[in-house]
Amino acid sequence: MIRPGPDAVPGNVRCTFAGVGSGAQRLIEKQGPYFEMTEALSQGIVRPGWLACVMEAMTRFRQASDRLVDADTAVRRAEADRLAAVAAMIDAYPAPTPIVDSPAAERVVSAGAEGAGAVGEFVALEVGALLGLSEPAAWSLVHDVANLRARHPLLWAAVAELRVEAWQARKVALAAEELSAEAARWVDAELAELWGVVAWPRIRRRLAGLIVRADADLARRKAEIARRDRFVSIRHLGDSTSVLTARMDTAAALTLEASLDMIVDQMILKGAQDRLPVLRARALEMLATPPLPDAAAPNPSPGLPLADVVVHIAAEALDTAATDATNVARVAARGGDVGPVLLDQLAHLLGHHRIRVLPVTDLDHTVAYWRSTPGSPAPPGQTRISNLGPLSRREHRAKTAGIWTLGQPEPGVYEWTNRAGRRWTVTRGRTTEFRDRSDERIDLVFTSALSR
Template sequence: MDQEARQTAEQLRTVDELRRFAEAHTITLMCDLAEQYQVHYSDVVEVLAERRVVVGGIGSPAVSEFIGLELAGLLRCPPIVAASKLAEALNLRHRHPRLFAAMQQLKVEAARACKAADLCSDLPVDVAELVTDEWVGKQEALGWTAALNLLKRLIVEADPARAADKERRRRAERGVYVWGLHEGAMNLTGCLDVLDARYLDAAVDRVADILAAHQPGQSKSALRAKALGVLANPAYALALLQQAAQPGLTDPDPDQAPSAPGAQRHDPHCLGALCGTITTPLANLRPRLELAVHVHTDAVGRLTGSARIDKAGHITTALLAQLLPDVAVTVQPVIDLAEVPAEDRYVPSVRLRKALMLTLDHEVFPYSHKRAAGLDLDHTQPFTPGQRHQTRIGNLAPLTRRTHRAKTAQAWRVRQPSPGKLNWTSPLGFAYEVTTSGTRMLRPLYPPSRASYDTGSRQPTHGTPQARDR
């Protein structure tokens, strides 16, 4: 083997060890910062004073309710993700100290340790420690899935009654979710009963096989995806299944009325649940879906640019043209945001709220991806009774309740120099510019001192910017 390749491989192995060290250190530092963090400010209404909350489970210390917002900026992730990471870190450190120590000693990767602590959350502390002690010594030789399957087995064996109770609770959380947009396609995830899931899988396979005759060249996975969409229209799905079971039945066309009376509609010798006919135009049986689609005026008639679909994302106008022919479309008046007048009332009108939702469809806070619908509409500059034109697009922003509290309490400071552009400053002095295009971290107003680490010890030595007195 070439010596240069060996050196490169050794460098890769070294970098991977550094990654494991950095991830373990990140969890340690998050815990340290959360336990040190305290917002200081004065002249604040008592009800808005900083609260201490427990986010890491039983045994974890109470921390500032605003620490998640600070971590979101530092870790460049949405606040809800930062809060989840902190909860995992604190739970690991305080409820599973031996597992936490194994992570610091690099016997188990940080992500595995956090996942293991989460899986053991329903076990008593002493039982959880025994389970993870046995697991740590065996998991390193296993891949991610195999390691977690081993842990799940150990958990069930440690407390079968508790495992059965978890199964009952899990079934109570069943659901199906449609989310995200990736190049013209959306994700579908869910949790079903075991038998329902297998029935669905079989039904999808059955319809996919029928569609294969009409769509040659499509992969099996693409046909299964289309089949699930067909099952969302029960009448159309039934017509396809009937046609496949009864060769004499006219091919179903969702845009055509049934054949004239007397036409061949079914095989008279057919027996079973799939015999019969559809007597209503299938287009009339589609479920009604209200969906706003936004296109730029330059794209109209030319199929260029992109189209934004509410609660889905952006697709090309070319794909939009392919999707619309079989869909009844209702055109709604366009809201010209520049023409939406300012208001003197405190609560925005329905028209102004709708215009703001079109302008800012997500919370305008560093790295947040929380959808704006249902959030507080906060005045960036506090509302002063008697002053005119305060309630307007350029002085409103959708915020979650926690962010709203942090801003109202002046723990976080914000300016809105232009509509849809907010400049935030955290309690530790870190500054962020947030627009509809994303978040940009500005230079810290109070630069943290250079961090130094003693890689031979379990605890890092580091400088920490001091919280600003309010």
């Protein structure tokens, strides 16, 4: 019987060893800690109940281990099947054949890097809608699949055989996308014998070296570009903190580091107790937000630069702001979304900055609203606030080209249908797929393309 001991972790099995004593000590001295169980049983040092407890516990542990392996295999198989399904969609996607020449017409674009073939540009919209991905993420998946299949055939086969995880294969395809097709296949051949027997960190290091060897001139050009390519990137995490990443001249970076250390030393002398990384972050904040200049000074310093920050507050949040302290605003800046901010925290975020309010909506139109008789209602179907919707350029072109159809049963509700008949409802910040497919239809443009 399995009986948890008094100090066992809940859910864990603890079997009490009953043979602690002189007999057990003599047996351990004779044979070591890994003594023969038969002799321990014959001498009464180990009770059969304890042995049964251990065997049952190990059986359960082995079953859990097998379950983990089976689950991992299922995940690998599903990821490999997903890549194969995307490849099948690329193959089956009908070539764009616009009936009329239009700027909105679908174009044929490269499916990936050199040697990966071509595909209709709206295929990413189909993949993204089915998987719930943004268009860039869907294109990344399409490119990786096309590159893997055409430029890394051995790796593609290893994924199908479940020897390589899909995410690892995609990283290889991305790392080698600037190589020629021939060079990419050489890298593929060099890595072929490593999959499944060498750890990923070692393969990744080997991959970096192979890419340099595959095209030394490309490696030199990339190194030169890296030396010239200075940048600063700010990404807002949405929890009142942000991440700053920069590439800069090493001499300037050393000077900045020395300046931070000097400020940190002063903070420590004044009694600061935070960890060094926190103090360095505070020092950088001090460099970025110096004290406001004194306007009354004889030679006042220039003011702080303007930072464009957009604050979105729903009308209903303003209506209940006095009674509901949990209302939030969405704050966006050049570096991306700052994140949801409680209304009572806006003062902390914006209170030390100069604020100017600008128009946030401009629904101007080039053709005035038309009315047959002054003062009479406008004819239906004209552009107005109630039938406007946010669309990126590519989605708008796909709708205009008729590849996707859009219906608007009521203001703020959009019903999208792709050429295979799948439908989605898009409302304020939400997308829902229709699960009932009984009335789906195949677009005639799609069927005619397949019949060629």
